[in-house]
Amino acid sequence: MAIPFFDITRQNSALRQEIDSALARVVDKGHFILGENVAALEKEFAAYCGTKFAVGVASGTDALHLALRAAGIQPGDEVITSPFTFVATAEAIKYCGATPVFADIEPNTFNIDPVQAAKKITKKTRAILPVHLYGLACDMAKLSNLAKEHDLKLIEDCAQASGATFNGRQAGSFGDAGCFSFFPTKNLGCFGDGGLITTNDERLAEEVRVLRGHGSRKTYHYDLIGYNSRLDELQAAVIRVKMPHLDHLIASRRKKAALYRQQLKDLKEITLPPEPAGHTFNQYTLRVKDRDKLFERLKAQQAGAMVYYPLSLHLQKAFAPLGHKPGDFPESEMAQEEVISLPIFPELADGEVDAVCQAIKGYFAR
Numbered sequence: 001m002a003i004p005f006f007d008i009t010r011q012n013s014a015l016r017q018e019i020d021s022a023l024a025r026v027v028d029k030g031h032f033i034l035g036e037n038v039a040a041l042e043k044e045f046a047a048y049c050g051t052k053f054a055v056g057v058a059s060g061t062d063a064l065h066l067a068l069r070a071a072g073i074q075p076g077d078e079v080i081t082s083p084f085t086f087v088a089t090a091e092a093i094k095y096c097g098a099t100p101v102f103a104d105i106e107p108n109t110f111n112i113d114p115v116q117a118a119k120k121i122t123k124k125t126r127a128i129l130p131v132h133l134y135g136l137a138c139d140m141a142k143l144s145n146l147a148k149e150h151d152l153k154l155i156e157d158c159a160q161a162s163g164a165t166f167n168g169r170q171a172g173s174f175g176d177a178g179c180f181s182f183f184p185t186k187n188l189g190c191f192g193d194g195g196l197i198t199t200n201d202e203r204l205a206e207e208v209r210v211l212r213g214h215g216s217r218k219t220y221h222y223d224l225i226g227y228n229s230r231l232d233e234l235q236a237a238v239i240r241v242k243m244p245h246l247d248h249l250i251a252s253r254r255k256k257a258a259l260y261r262q263q264l265k266d267l268k269e270i271t272l273p274p275e276p277a278g279h280t281f282n283q284y285t286l287r288v289k290d291r292d293k294l295f296e297r298l299k300a301q302q303a304g305a306m307v308y309y310p311l312s313l314h315l316q317k318a319f320a321p322l323g324h325k326p327g328d329f330p331e332s333e334m335a336q337e338e339v340i341s342l343p344i345f346p347e348l349a350d351g352e353v354d355a356v357c358q359a360i361k362g363y364f365a366r
Contacts, residue, residue, distance in 0.1 A: 005304030010347035056231030060181025064092035132161035135282030165278030
């Protein structure tokens with residue numbers, strides 16, 4: 001039996017009637033850009049996160065880019081972030097003409113290490129961009145204090161962390177802005193690309209609204225060089241159907257994580273992910289010394305698995321001009337060799353978790 005790494009069709013099938021009705025209403029009204037669903041989603045998501053404002057944009061990447069730009073990041077600035085993340089995090093910094101400055105990660109959480117981040121602050125540093133990787137929030141107490149101490153902007157990359165909390169508070173509510181992705185594989189996903197920015201800063205929210213619509217505050221009058229980055233009504237309608245189910249979906253992810261831990265905890269060859277209360281398990285990621293061999297074994301047994309991420313950003317060709325070399329960020333480089341993510345999504349059957357665990361146990365029992 002093939003076990004998918006991710007299967008969005010199961011969730012969509014369960015919500016199909018609600019989704020079809022929501023999409024039909026948008027089609028019947030004929031208002032597809034920045035309509036009532038986008039406005040309603042912005043209010044609902046802000047309320048969920050506990051922020052004053054939320055602004056929908058076209059993707060999670062755009063959320064990062066527009067948030068940074070609205071926060072005043074410009075050419076010559078430096079922004080501290082993690083080398084162990086999806087490329088969009090560092091791309092968004094480069095889009096602003098700024099320089100990504102990498103700080104190594106914590107080996108247990110895979111998130112940026114606040115101690116290492118502090119060491120990277122220079123006179124050019126203008127912001128810290130932590131990534132809540134795999135659905136686990138960073139240590140926002142330490143990072144918030146660090147940003148405040150040095151008068152830096154704090155922009156949260158929440159792409160994998162809708163619904164995640166730190167000390168009971170929602171990711172995306174700590175910094176100057178929180179940047180979310182609604183890509184279908186996320187905790188809260190739409191039917192394509194979509195993103196959103198949360199903030200308590202009214203000026204920043206208004207700046208993002210202007211930037212997402214070609215820099216215009218008044219039709220055919222342009223105050224800024226902006227972008228075409230509007231969350232469309234169809235995607236917003238899908239997200240609004242799923243939002244009331246988000247906490248339940250996350251609870252289901254946590255149950256799957258508990259099943260994995262129960263069955264794999266005695267394997268000395270692997271390191272299981274931490275399980276603090278606020279973890280949403282967008283990914284369930286192990287550390288394994290001979291990761292590649294285990295990966296091949298799971299593939300051969302049709303058990304879905306993925307590697308996020310096989311090459312840290314500081315070693316990628318696109319960032320070669322930054323001048324980094326192997327050994328610069330040892331924790332990130334060790335993680336890239338050892339991480340493997342197992343299937344985890346709300347509709348994954350317990351029997352499928354069992355089968356993945358049996359395949360892993362069988363590998364180490366050889």
